[in-house]
Amino acid sequence: MHGTFIDVEVSGAAASDPELARKLEEVCPVDIFAAAGGTVEIARENLDECVLCELCVEAAPRGTVVVRKLYDGTRLER
Amino acid sequence: MRFYEYESRRIVERAGIPVTDYGFATTAAEAGQAAERIGGPTVIKSQVLTGGRMKAGGVRFADSPEQAEADAAEILELEIGGHVPVGVLVDPKAEIEQEYYAAVLWDGRAKRPMMLFSDMGGIDIEQVAAEHPDHVGRGHLSNLHPIADFEAKQAVARCGMTGSALNRASAVLARLARLQRDYDMTLAEINPLARLADGSFVALDAHMEMEDEAVGRHKPMLHEIGVDLDEPRELYEPSEFERNVKAIDAADHRGVIQGKDHGFHGDLGLVIGAGGGSLTLTDAVRSQGGRPANYAEIGGNPSVAKSKGLAIEVLRKDGVEKIAVMMSIVSNTRVDIVARGVIKACLELGKDPAETIAIFRIPGAWEEEGYRILDRYGVEYCDRSVSMWEAAGRAVARVQGDRTGSQ
Numbered sequence: 001m002h003g004t005f006i007d008v009e010v011s012g013a014a015a016s017d018p019e020l021a022r023k024l025e026e027v028c029p030v031d032i033f034a035a036a037g038g039t040v041e042i043a044r045e046n047l048d049e050c051v052l053c054e055l056c057v058e059a060a061p062r063g064t065v066v067v068r069k070l071y072d073g074t075r076l077e078r
Numbered sequence: 079m080r081f082y083e084y085e086s087r088r089i090v091e092r093a094g095i096p097v098t099d100y101g102f103a104t105t106a107a108e109a110g111q112a113a114e115r116i117g118g119p120t121v122i123k124s125q126v127l128t129g130g131r132m133k134a135g136g137v138r139f140a141d142s143p144e145q146a147e148a149d150a151a152e153i154l155e156l157e158i159g160g161h162v163p164v165g166v167l168v169d170p171k172a173e174i175e176q177e178y179y180a181a182v183l184w185d186g187r188a189k190r191p192m193m194l195f196s197d198m199g200g201i202d203i204e205q206v207a208a209e210h211p212d213h214v215g216r217g218h219l220s221n222l223h224p225i226a227d228f229e230a231k232q233a234v235a236r237c238g239m240t241g242s243a244l245n246r247a248s249a250v251l252a253r254l255a256r257l258q259r260d261y262d263m264t265l266a267e268i269n270p271l272a273r274l275a276d277g278s279f280v281a282l283d284a285h286m287e288m289e290d291e292a293v294g295r296h297k298p299m300l301h302e303i304g305v306d307l308d309e310p311r312e313l314y315e316p317s318e319f320e321r322n323v324k325a326i327d328a329a330d331h332r333g334v335i336q337g338k339d340h341g342f343h344g345d346l347g348l349v350i351g352a353g354g355g356s357l358t359l360t361d362a363v364r365s366q367g368g369r370p371a372n373y374a375e376i377g378g379n380p381s382v383a384k385s386k387g388l389a390i391e392v393l394r395k396d397g398v399e400k401i402a403v404m405m406s407i408v409s410n411t412r413v414d415i416v417a418r419g420v421i422k423a424c425l426e427l428g429k430d431p432a433e434t435i436a437i438f439r440i441p442g443a444w445e446e447e448g449y450r451i452l453d454r455y456g457v458e459y460c461d462r463s464v465s466m467w468e469a470a471g472r473a474v475a476r477v478q479g480d481r482t483g484s485q
Protein backbone atom coordinates (compact mmCIF):
# COMPACT_ATOMS: atom_id res chain seq x y z
CA MET A 1 0.00 0.00 0.00
CA HIS A 2 1.37 3.41 -0.93
CA GLY A 3 0.37 6.94 0.02
CA THR A 4 -1.87 9.14 -2.09
CA PHE A 5 1.05 11.21 -3.33
CA ILE A 6 4.22 9.39 -2.41
CA ASP A 7 5.62 5.89 -2.42
CA VAL A 8 9.00 4.76 -1.15
CA GLU A 9 10.75 1.58 -2.22
CA VAL A 10 13.73 -0.09 -0.58
CA SER A 11 15.24 -2.89 -2.64
CA GLY A 12 15.06 -6.41 -1.19
CA ALA A 13 18.61 -6.98 0.08
CA ALA A 14 19.01 -3.45 1.45
CA ALA A 15 15.74 -3.73 3.33
CA SER A 16 17.21 -6.38 5.60
CA ASP A 17 20.44 -4.51 6.38
CA PRO A 18 20.22 -3.49 10.08
CA GLU A 19 22.79 -0.70 9.62
CA LEU A 20 20.83 0.85 6.74
CA ALA A 21 17.58 0.48 8.67
CA ARG A 22 19.06 2.45 11.56
CA LYS A 23 20.43 5.12 9.22
CA LEU A 24 17.14 5.60 7.39
CA GLU A 25 15.24 5.85 10.65
CA GLU A 26 17.67 8.53 11.75
CA VAL A 27 17.71 10.68 8.62
CA CYS A 28 14.05 10.83 7.65
CA PRO A 29 12.54 13.98 9.22
CA VAL A 30 8.97 12.69 9.03
CA ASP A 31 9.40 9.15 10.41
CA ILE A 32 8.74 7.21 7.25
CA PHE A 33 11.35 4.57 8.13
CA ALA A 34 11.62 2.44 11.24
CA ALA A 35 14.36 -0.03 12.10
CA ALA A 36 12.29 -2.97 13.28
CA GLY A 37 14.09 -6.18 14.19
CA GLY A 38 17.06 -5.27 12.01
CA THR A 39 15.03 -4.66 8.86
CA VAL A 40 13.69 -1.52 7.21
CA GLU A 41 10.02 -0.98 7.89
CA ILE A 42 8.01 1.71 6.13
CA ALA A 43 5.34 3.60 8.06
CA ARG A 44 2.74 3.76 5.30
CA GLU A 45 0.56 6.23 7.21
CA ASN A 46 3.40 8.76 7.07
CA LEU A 47 4.26 8.45 3.37
CA ASP A 48 2.32 11.53 2.31
CA GLU A 49 4.27 13.62 4.80
CA CYS A 50 7.47 13.07 2.76
CA VAL A 51 9.13 16.46 2.25
CA LEU A 52 11.19 15.27 -0.73
CA CYS A 53 14.45 16.06 1.06
CA GLU A 54 16.25 13.06 -0.52
CA LEU A 55 18.16 12.33 2.69
CA CYS A 56 17.11 8.68 2.51
CA VAL A 57 18.29 8.40 -1.07
CA GLU A 58 21.65 9.92 -0.14
CA ALA A 59 22.05 7.78 2.97
CA ALA A 60 21.48 4.48 1.17
CA PRO A 61 23.75 2.67 -1.27
CA ARG A 62 23.21 3.74 -4.86
CA GLY A 63 20.02 2.35 -6.38
CA THR A 64 18.56 0.90 -3.20
CA VAL A 65 16.06 3.59 -2.11
CA VAL A 66 13.62 5.26 -4.49
CA VAL A 67 11.03 7.92 -3.63
CA ARG A 68 8.21 8.02 -6.18
CA LYS A 69 5.95 11.01 -6.67
CA LEU A 70 2.69 9.44 -7.66
CA TYR A 71 1.17 12.67 -8.94
CA ASP A 72 3.62 13.20 -11.79
CA GLY A 73 5.45 9.90 -12.10
CA THR A 74 8.90 11.30 -11.29
CA ARG A 75 11.36 9.60 -8.96
CA LEU A 76 14.04 10.64 -6.50
CA GLU A 77 16.92 8.18 -6.75
CA ARG A 78 20.61 7.94 -7.43
CA MET B 79 -8.65 38.54 27.57
CA ARG B 80 -11.77 39.63 29.37
CA PHE B 81 -11.98 40.24 33.09
CA TYR B 82 -14.77 39.72 35.54
CA GLU B 83 -16.12 42.89 37.09
CA TYR B 84 -14.47 42.18 40.44
CA GLU B 85 -11.09 41.71 38.72
CA SER B 86 -11.56 44.91 36.74
CA ARG B 87 -12.34 46.62 40.00
CA ARG B 88 -9.05 45.37 41.46
CA ILE B 89 -7.14 46.57 38.38
CA VAL B 90 -8.70 50.01 38.63
CA GLU B 91 -7.99 50.14 42.35
CA ARG B 92 -4.33 49.23 41.80
CA ALA B 93 -4.08 52.15 39.36
CA GLY B 94 -5.06 54.55 42.12
CA ILE B 95 -8.61 55.19 40.96
CA PRO B 96 -11.05 55.34 43.90
CA VAL B 97 -13.56 52.51 44.09
CA THR B 98 -16.34 51.68 46.54
CA ASP B 99 -15.71 49.52 49.60
CA TYR B 100 -16.74 46.36 47.74
CA GLY B 101 -16.41 42.65 48.51
CA PHE B 102 -16.07 39.57 46.32
CA ALA B 103 -17.72 36.39 47.54
CA THR B 104 -17.94 32.86 46.23
CA THR B 105 -20.49 31.68 48.79
CA ALA B 106 -23.70 33.16 50.14
CA ALA B 107 -22.25 33.25 53.65
CA GLU B 108 -19.24 35.26 52.47
CA ALA B 109 -21.61 37.67 50.70
CA GLY B 110 -23.55 38.15 53.95
CA GLN B 111 -20.31 38.86 55.81
CA ALA B 112 -19.22 41.37 53.15
CA ALA B 113 -22.58 43.16 53.43
CA GLU B 114 -22.22 43.21 57.22
CA ARG B 115 -18.75 44.77 56.93
CA ILE B 116 -19.88 47.34 54.34
CA GLY B 117 -22.96 48.27 56.37
CA GLY B 118 -26.20 49.72 54.97
CA PRO B 119 -27.95 48.75 51.75
CA THR B 120 -25.90 46.78 49.20
CA VAL B 121 -26.04 45.67 45.60
CA ILE B 122 -25.31 42.00 44.84
CA LYS B 123 -24.00 41.41 41.32
CA SER B 124 -23.43 38.12 39.53
CA GLN B 125 -19.87 37.68 38.21
CA VAL B 126 -20.19 36.33 34.69
CA LEU B 127 -18.39 37.18 31.46
CA THR B 128 -21.55 38.17 29.64
CA GLY B 129 -23.99 41.05 29.52
CA GLY B 130 -27.70 41.15 30.40
CA ARG B 131 -27.19 40.52 34.12
CA MET B 132 -29.82 42.98 35.27
CA LYS B 133 -32.48 41.58 32.94
CA ALA B 134 -31.67 38.00 33.92
CA GLY B 135 -32.00 38.74 37.64
CA GLY B 136 -28.26 38.67 38.27
CA VAL B 137 -28.25 42.07 40.04
CA ARG B 138 -30.26 42.52 43.26
CA PHE B 139 -30.56 45.17 45.95
CA ALA B 140 -30.39 44.14 49.59
CA ASP B 141 -31.25 46.17 52.68
CA SER B 142 -29.63 43.85 55.21
CA PRO B 143 -26.79 41.30 55.42
CA GLU B 144 -29.41 38.52 55.71
CA GLN B 145 -31.08 39.63 52.51
CA ALA B 146 -27.67 39.98 50.84
CA GLU B 147 -26.89 36.38 51.80
CA ALA B 148 -30.25 35.12 50.51
CA ASP B 149 -29.90 37.06 47.23
CA ALA B 150 -26.34 35.82 46.77
CA ALA B 151 -27.50 32.20 47.26
CA GLU B 152 -29.99 32.60 44.41
CA ILE B 153 -27.62 34.53 42.13
CA LEU B 154 -24.86 31.95 42.55
CA GLU B 155 -27.26 29.29 41.20
CA LEU B 156 -28.42 31.43 38.31
CA GLU B 157 -26.95 30.69 34.87
CA ILE B 158 -26.87 33.74 32.61
CA GLY B 159 -26.59 33.17 28.86
CA GLY B 160 -24.99 29.78 29.50
CA HIS B 161 -22.48 31.23 31.99
CA VAL B 162 -22.30 30.00 35.59
CA PRO B 163 -21.22 32.80 37.95
CA VAL B 164 -17.79 32.51 39.55
CA GLY B 165 -19.03 34.53 42.52
CA VAL B 166 -20.85 37.73 43.44
CA LEU B 167 -19.69 41.27 43.93
CA VAL B 168 -21.14 42.97 46.99
CA ASP B 169 -21.20 46.73 46.58
CA PRO B 170 -22.51 49.50 48.81
CA LYS B 171 -25.50 51.30 47.35
CA ALA B 172 -23.82 54.63 46.75
CA GLU B 173 -25.48 58.05 47.09
CA ILE B 174 -24.77 59.39 43.63
CA GLU B 175 -24.94 63.01 42.54
CA GLN B 176 -24.12 62.33 38.89
CA GLU B 177 -22.91 59.48 36.69
CA TYR B 178 -20.14 59.82 34.09
CA TYR B 179 -18.47 57.61 31.51
CA ALA B 180 -14.69 57.24 31.15
CA ALA B 181 -12.82 54.94 28.79
CA VAL B 182 -9.54 54.49 26.99
CA LEU B 183 -9.61 52.14 24.07
CA TRP B 184 -7.45 51.18 21.15
CA ASP B 185 -8.44 53.07 18.02
CA GLY B 186 -7.47 50.69 15.23
CA ARG B 187 -7.96 53.29 12.51
CA ALA B 188 -5.80 55.92 14.17
CA LYS B 189 -3.43 53.23 15.48
CA ARG B 190 -3.37 55.07 18.80
CA PRO B 191 -5.20 54.89 22.11
CA MET B 192 -8.22 57.12 22.39
CA MET B 193 -9.75 58.62 25.54
CA LEU B 194 -13.50 59.00 25.77
CA PHE B 195 -15.32 60.90 28.47
CA SER B 196 -18.97 61.79 28.91
CA ASP B 197 -21.00 63.50 31.59
CA MET B 198 -23.86 61.17 30.70
CA GLY B 199 -22.72 57.91 32.28
CA GLY B 200 -24.51 54.72 33.18
CA ILE B 201 -25.98 54.31 29.72
CA ASP B 202 -24.72 53.02 26.41
CA ILE B 203 -21.97 55.36 25.16
CA GLU B 204 -22.86 54.72 21.51
CA GLN B 205 -26.34 56.04 22.21
CA VAL B 206 -24.92 59.13 23.93
CA ALA B 207 -22.51 59.74 21.05
CA ALA B 208 -25.33 59.48 18.51
CA GLU B 209 -27.93 61.52 20.39
CA HIS B 210 -25.79 63.96 22.40
CA PRO B 211 -22.44 64.34 20.60
CA ASP B 212 -21.65 67.52 22.57
CA HIS B 213 -21.64 65.41 25.74
CA VAL B 214 -18.77 63.22 24.57
CA GLY B 215 -15.16 64.38 24.79
CA ARG B 216 -12.45 62.54 22.88
CA GLY B 217 -8.70 62.74 22.65
CA HIS B 218 -6.01 60.58 21.09
CA LEU B 219 -2.82 59.70 22.91
CA SER B 220 0.67 59.18 21.60
CA ASN B 221 2.04 55.64 21.56
CA LEU B 222 5.46 56.93 22.56
CA HIS B 223 5.24 60.05 24.71
CA PRO B 224 4.34 59.93 28.40
CA ILE B 225 0.68 60.60 29.09
CA ALA B 226 0.24 64.13 30.40
CA ASP B 227 -2.61 65.07 32.72
CA PHE B 228 -3.55 68.03 30.54
CA GLU B 229 -4.44 65.67 27.68
CA ALA B 230 -7.03 63.98 29.89
CA LYS B 231 -8.22 67.40 31.04
CA GLN B 232 -8.78 68.50 27.44
CA ALA B 233 -10.88 65.42 26.71
CA VAL B 234 -12.99 65.91 29.86
CA ALA B 235 -13.39 69.66 29.22
CA ARG B 236 -14.73 68.92 25.72
CA CYS B 237 -18.01 67.74 27.25
CA GLY B 238 -18.42 71.02 29.08
CA MET B 239 -17.09 70.22 32.56
CA THR B 240 -15.40 72.91 34.64
CA GLY B 241 -14.04 73.62 38.11
CA SER B 242 -13.32 71.01 40.73
CA ALA B 243 -15.34 68.31 38.93
CA LEU B 244 -13.14 68.83 35.87
CA ASN B 245 -9.96 68.45 37.91
CA ARG B 246 -11.12 65.37 39.77
CA ALA B 247 -12.52 63.63 36.67
CA SER B 248 -9.35 64.44 34.68
CA ALA B 249 -7.20 62.74 37.31
CA VAL B 250 -9.30 59.58 36.96
CA LEU B 251 -9.11 59.63 33.16
CA ALA B 252 -5.33 60.19 33.18
CA ARG B 253 -4.86 57.20 35.51
CA LEU B 254 -7.12 55.11 33.33
CA ALA B 255 -5.03 56.07 30.30
CA ARG B 256 -1.81 55.00 32.04
CA LEU B 257 -3.42 51.76 33.14
CA GLN B 258 -4.54 51.09 29.55
CA ARG B 259 -1.01 51.56 28.26
CA ASP B 260 0.84 49.84 31.11
CA TYR B 261 -1.30 46.71 30.90
CA ASP B 262 -1.93 46.53 27.15
CA MET B 263 -5.67 46.88 27.49
CA THR B 264 -7.68 46.98 24.31
CA LEU B 265 -10.45 48.48 26.44
CA ALA B 266 -10.34 50.12 29.86
CA GLU B 267 -13.77 51.43 30.73
CA ILE B 268 -15.44 52.82 33.84
CA ASN B 269 -19.18 53.10 33.50
CA PRO B 270 -20.56 54.56 35.59
CA LEU B 271 -17.96 56.75 37.17
CA ALA B 272 -19.91 58.41 39.97
CA ARG B 273 -19.63 61.80 41.63
CA LEU B 274 -20.76 61.45 45.21
CA ALA B 275 -22.36 64.07 47.44
CA ASP B 276 -18.94 65.11 48.80
CA GLY B 277 -17.67 65.82 45.28
CA SER B 278 -15.40 62.77 45.12
CA PHE B 279 -15.36 60.42 42.13
CA VAL B 280 -15.56 56.61 42.45
CA ALA B 281 -15.64 53.84 39.87
CA LEU B 282 -18.92 51.98 40.30
CA ASP B 283 -18.40 49.49 37.48
CA ALA B 284 -15.37 48.74 35.33
CA HIS B 285 -14.80 46.70 32.24
CA MET B 286 -11.29 45.69 31.15
CA GLU B 287 -10.07 43.71 28.16
CA MET B 288 -6.40 42.86 27.74
CA GLU B 289 -4.72 42.10 24.43
CA ASP B 290 -4.42 38.27 24.41
CA GLU B 291 -0.85 38.36 23.18
CA ALA B 292 0.15 40.51 26.18
CA VAL B 293 -1.14 38.16 28.87
CA GLY B 294 2.27 36.53 29.30
CA ARG B 295 3.89 39.91 30.05
CA HIS B 296 1.48 40.72 32.83
CA LYS B 297 1.51 37.50 34.80
CA PRO B 298 2.68 39.19 38.04
CA MET B 299 -0.23 41.64 38.01
CA LEU B 300 -2.71 38.94 36.98
CA HIS B 301 -1.43 36.70 39.72
CA GLU B 302 -1.74 39.53 42.23
CA ILE B 303 -5.41 40.12 41.42
CA GLY B 304 -6.12 36.39 41.55
CA VAL B 305 -6.65 35.55 37.87
CA ASP B 306 -6.43 31.82 37.13
CA LEU B 307 -4.72 31.66 33.73
CA ASP B 308 -5.75 28.03 33.20
CA GLU B 309 -9.41 28.87 33.36
CA PRO B 310 -11.01 29.27 29.90
CA ARG B 311 -12.51 32.72 29.29
CA GLU B 312 -14.39 32.18 26.09
CA LEU B 313 -17.28 34.54 25.51
CA TYR B 314 -19.27 31.61 24.17
CA GLU B 315 -19.17 27.85 24.28
CA PRO B 316 -16.73 26.73 21.52
CA SER B 317 -18.46 24.87 18.69
CA GLU B 318 -17.59 21.32 17.73
CA PHE B 319 -15.69 22.75 14.75
CA GLU B 320 -13.63 25.01 17.00
CA ARG B 321 -12.91 22.26 19.49
CA ASN B 322 -11.89 19.82 16.76
CA VAL B 323 -9.57 22.29 15.04
CA LYS B 324 -7.94 23.11 18.36
CA ALA B 325 -7.40 19.41 19.11
CA ILE B 326 -5.87 18.77 15.67
CA ASP B 327 -3.53 21.71 16.17
CA ALA B 328 -2.49 20.56 19.64
CA ALA B 329 -1.79 16.99 18.49
CA ASP B 330 0.92 17.96 15.98
CA HIS B 331 3.69 20.50 16.62
CA ARG B 332 4.23 21.25 12.94
CA GLY B 333 2.72 24.54 11.81
CA VAL B 334 -0.34 26.25 13.19
CA ILE B 335 -4.04 26.03 12.43
CA GLN B 336 -6.96 27.85 14.00
CA GLY B 337 -10.62 27.88 13.20
CA LYS B 338 -13.59 29.90 14.39
CA ASP B 339 -17.17 29.70 13.21
CA HIS B 340 -19.03 31.62 15.89
CA GLY B 341 -21.29 34.04 14.02
CA PHE B 342 -20.46 32.60 10.58
CA HIS B 343 -23.33 31.11 8.60
CA GLY B 344 -22.02 31.11 5.03
CA ASP B 345 -21.45 28.47 2.39
CA LEU B 346 -17.83 29.06 1.37
CA GLY B 347 -15.36 27.25 3.63
CA LEU B 348 -12.06 29.05 4.19
CA VAL B 349 -8.63 27.48 4.58
CA ILE B 350 -6.64 30.70 4.71
CA GLY B 351 -3.74 32.40 6.43
CA ALA B 352 -0.21 33.84 6.37
CA GLY B 353 0.93 37.23 7.61
CA GLY B 354 -2.44 38.76 8.44
CA GLY B 355 -3.96 37.07 5.42
CA SER B 356 -6.87 35.56 7.28
CA LEU B 357 -8.53 38.88 8.05
CA THR B 358 -7.76 40.34 4.63
CA LEU B 359 -9.02 37.25 2.83
CA THR B 360 -12.19 36.99 4.91
CA ASP B 361 -12.88 40.63 4.06
CA ALA B 362 -12.04 40.00 0.41
CA VAL B 363 -14.58 37.15 0.25
CA ARG B 364 -17.22 39.37 1.83
CA SER B 365 -16.48 42.35 -0.39
CA GLN B 366 -16.89 40.06 -3.40
CA GLY B 367 -20.39 39.18 -2.20
CA GLY B 368 -19.41 35.82 -0.71
CA ARG B 369 -20.52 34.34 2.58
CA PRO B 370 -17.66 32.78 4.58
CA ALA B 371 -18.60 29.71 6.59
CA ASN B 372 -15.74 30.16 9.03
CA TYR B 373 -12.62 32.05 9.92
CA ALA B 374 -9.32 30.16 9.79
CA GLU B 375 -5.60 30.55 10.12
CA ILE B 376 -3.07 28.20 8.64
CA GLY B 377 0.67 28.77 8.42
CA GLY B 378 4.13 28.07 9.77
CA ASN B 379 4.56 24.99 7.59
CA PRO B 380 1.87 22.64 8.82
CA SER B 381 2.09 18.94 8.09
CA VAL B 382 -0.06 17.28 5.46
CA ALA B 383 -2.13 15.75 8.28
CA LYS B 384 -2.74 19.12 9.91
CA SER B 385 -3.72 20.81 6.63
CA LYS B 386 -5.98 17.88 5.87
CA GLY B 387 -7.51 18.04 9.35
CA LEU B 388 -8.45 21.71 9.00
CA ALA B 389 -9.88 21.17 5.51
CA ILE B 390 -11.93 18.18 6.67
CA GLU B 391 -13.41 20.14 9.56
CA VAL B 392 -14.30 23.04 7.26
CA LEU B 393 -15.84 20.71 4.69
CA ARG B 394 -17.91 18.96 7.33
CA LYS B 395 -19.68 22.16 8.25
CA ASP B 396 -23.35 22.36 7.33
CA GLY B 397 -23.95 23.93 3.94
CA VAL B 398 -20.29 23.95 2.85
CA GLU B 399 -19.71 22.39 -0.53
CA LYS B 400 -16.58 24.29 -1.53
CA ILE B 401 -13.46 25.62 0.12
CA ALA B 402 -11.15 28.44 -0.87
CA VAL B 403 -7.50 27.74 -0.03
CA MET B 404 -5.68 31.05 0.02
CA MET B 405 -2.76 32.80 1.63
CA SER B 406 -1.65 36.38 1.40
CA ILE B 407 2.08 36.75 1.11
CA VAL B 408 4.97 34.63 -0.09
CA SER B 409 5.83 32.64 3.01
CA ASN B 410 7.89 29.66 4.01
CA THR B 411 4.80 27.46 4.14
CA ARG B 412 5.23 24.77 1.53
CA VAL B 413 2.63 24.98 -1.18
CA ASP B 414 2.92 21.30 -2.13
CA ILE B 415 2.36 20.14 1.45
CA VAL B 416 -0.81 22.22 1.87
CA ALA B 417 -1.98 21.09 -1.58
CA ARG B 418 -1.57 17.46 -0.53
CA GLY B 419 -3.46 18.12 2.69
CA VAL B 420 -6.50 19.78 1.18
CA ILE B 421 -6.72 17.30 -1.70
CA LYS B 422 -6.48 14.41 0.75
CA ALA B 423 -9.31 15.93 2.76
CA CYS B 424 -11.53 15.97 -0.34
CA LEU B 425 -10.63 12.41 -1.28
CA GLU B 426 -11.23 11.07 2.23
CA LEU B 427 -14.67 12.68 2.26
CA GLY B 428 -15.44 11.16 -1.15
CA LYS B 429 -15.39 14.54 -2.88
CA ASP B 430 -13.81 15.55 -6.16
CA PRO B 431 -10.97 18.03 -5.39
CA ALA B 432 -11.53 19.81 -8.71
CA GLU B 433 -15.14 20.50 -7.78
CA THR B 434 -14.59 21.09 -4.09
CA ILE B 435 -11.59 23.43 -4.06
CA ALA B 436 -13.02 26.64 -5.51
CA ILE B 437 -9.61 28.29 -5.74
CA PHE B 438 -6.08 27.59 -4.54
CA ARG B 439 -3.86 30.63 -4.17
CA ILE B 440 -0.81 30.14 -1.99
CA PRO B 441 2.28 32.05 -2.98
CA GLY B 442 5.15 30.37 -1.19
CA ALA B 443 7.87 27.79 -1.12
CA TRP B 444 7.74 24.84 -3.52
CA GLU B 445 5.06 26.44 -5.68
CA GLU B 446 5.98 24.50 -8.81
CA GLU B 447 5.73 21.21 -6.95
CA GLY B 448 2.37 22.29 -5.59
CA TYR B 449 1.11 23.17 -9.05
CA ARG B 450 2.06 19.70 -10.32
CA ILE B 451 -0.15 18.16 -7.63
CA LEU B 452 -3.01 20.58 -8.32
CA ASP B 453 -2.71 19.89 -12.07
CA ARG B 454 -2.94 16.16 -11.44
CA TYR B 455 -6.30 16.62 -9.66
CA GLY B 456 -7.62 19.39 -11.92
CA VAL B 457 -7.81 21.96 -9.13
CA GLU B 458 -8.10 25.62 -10.20
CA TYR B 459 -5.16 27.64 -8.88
CA CYS B 460 -3.45 30.95 -9.38
CA ASP B 461 -0.13 32.50 -8.44
CA ARG B 462 0.81 35.81 -6.79
CA SER B 463 0.07 37.77 -9.99
CA VAL B 464 -3.60 37.32 -9.12
CA SER B 465 -4.56 39.54 -6.18
CA MET B 466 -6.21 38.19 -3.06
CA TRP B 467 -9.33 40.13 -3.92
CA GLU B 468 -9.46 38.67 -7.41
CA ALA B 469 -8.85 35.14 -6.13
CA ALA B 470 -11.62 35.57 -3.57
CA GLY B 471 -13.87 36.76 -6.40
CA ARG B 472 -13.18 33.60 -8.38
CA ALA B 473 -14.05 31.42 -5.41
CA VAL B 474 -17.26 33.33 -4.75
CA ALA B 475 -18.23 33.12 -8.41
CA ARG B 476 -17.83 29.35 -8.35
CA VAL B 477 -20.00 28.97 -5.25
CA GLN B 478 -22.63 31.30 -6.64
CA GLY B 479 -22.48 29.52 -10.00
CA ASP B 480 -23.28 26.28 -8.21
CA ARG B 481 -26.16 27.87 -6.36
CA THR B 482 -27.61 29.36 -9.54
CA GLY B 483 -27.17 26.06 -11.35
CA SER B 484 -29.02 24.11 -8.68
CA GLN B 485 -32.03 26.47 -8.59
Ligand code: SF4
Nearest residue numbers: 028050051053054056
Ligand atom coordinates in the same frame (compact mmCIF):
# COMPACT_ATOMS: atom_id res chain seq x y z
S1 SF4 C 1 12.79 12.06 0.90
FE1 SF4 C 1 13.15 12.81 2.98
S2 SF4 C 1 11.16 12.87 3.84
FE2 SF4 C 1 10.96 11.64 2.03
S3 SF4 C 1 11.21 9.57 2.74
FE3 SF4 C 1 13.23 10.29 2.15
S4 SF4 C 1 14.10 11.08 3.99
FE4 SF4 C 1 11.94 10.88 4.38
